[in-house]
Amino acid sequence: MIRKKVKIIVFVVILMTVLLLATKNILKLQIKQVDSNDKINNSYKTLNQKISYDxxxxxxxxxxxxxxxxxxxxxxxxxxxxxxxxxxxxxxxxxxxxxxxxxxxxxxxxxxxxxxxxxxxxxxxxxxxxxxxxxxxxxxxxxxxxxxxxxxxxxxxxxxxxxxxxxxxxxxxxxxxxxxxxxxx
Structure with a gap:
């Protein structure tokens, strides 16, 4: 019975660690996407300015x-x-x-x-x-x-x-x- 409880506790700890790492990676990805969208918008504005004068x-x-x-x-x-x-x-x-x-x-x-x-x-x-x-x-x-x-x-x-x-x-x-x-x- 104790072995079963230990296995469950270990499983829950591992699962929580995986969930925390996944959440951390998702947040990093969202930050990168926002940064890349800002870069795209800035290059888009630059391109727009150059095209409008050509x-x-x-x-x-x-x-x-x-x-x-x-x-x-x-x-x-x-x-x-x-x-x-x-x-x-x-x-x-x-x-x-x-x-x-x-x-x-x-x-x-x-x-x-x-x-x-x-x-x-x-x-x-x-x-x-x-x-x-x-x-x-x-x-x-x-x-x-x-x-x-x-x-x-x-x-x-x-x-x-x-x-x-x-x-x-x-x-x-x-x-x-x-x-x-x-x-x-």
Whole structure:
């Protein structure tokens, strides 16, 4: 009987220790998430300020920053293409002028990147304006990954996120674009 009570007491002590450690780790995680959200908000504000003063983005509503090296993540490439195809299928062709794709240039071989872009556009049958980042826009805006920025009429960022997106984020992007731009009926 005493052995059984000792086992129960030991079990309760171990369980309490595990619960305390788990609670401590959860609190640390929440603090880290708050810190990372603050960092995201600060970089978001910086990006917003830089975009609003750049003439390349005037009258643009959707900016896709593309780094082909990120396409080793097949989900990233598929989501970028999914958004492009969804926009082309659901929005008036006039709206294509509001969308720009920037491709990051990782070396000085501009011809190679132009060839890569042309083939990628043909292969995926895209009709959007695609620019090679010859002026280091990625670095100037501190964009480090393939990402999407959605701008309102005042050239302010309404939404910004890096790929891959969670399914709920992908739907959120579509909803924002749909609400912002004219949708076919």
């Amino acid at each position: 003439s390349l983005f005037v009258d643009k509503n959707i900016i896709l920053f593309i780094d082909f090296e990120d396409f080793s993540c097949i989900q990233c490439e598929n989501q970028v293409l999914h958004i492009c195809k969804w926009v082309e299928e659901n929005l008036d062709s006039v709206v294509n002028d509001n969308i720009i794709l920037f491709v990051k240039k990782r070396s000085n071989n501009e011809l190679y990147y132009k060839f890569l872009i042309e083939n990628w556009i043909k292969e995926n049958k895209l009709s959007f304006q695609v620019n090679l980042d010859s002026n280091n826009i990625f670095n100037k805006l501190s964009v480090s990954k393939t990402s999407i920025a959605i701008l309102d009429g005042n050239n302010s960022i309404m939404y910004y996120n890096s790929f891959p997106l969670a399914p709920i984020q992908l739907e959120e992007v579509k909803k924002i674009i749909k609400d912002l731009l004219f949708v076919k009926s």
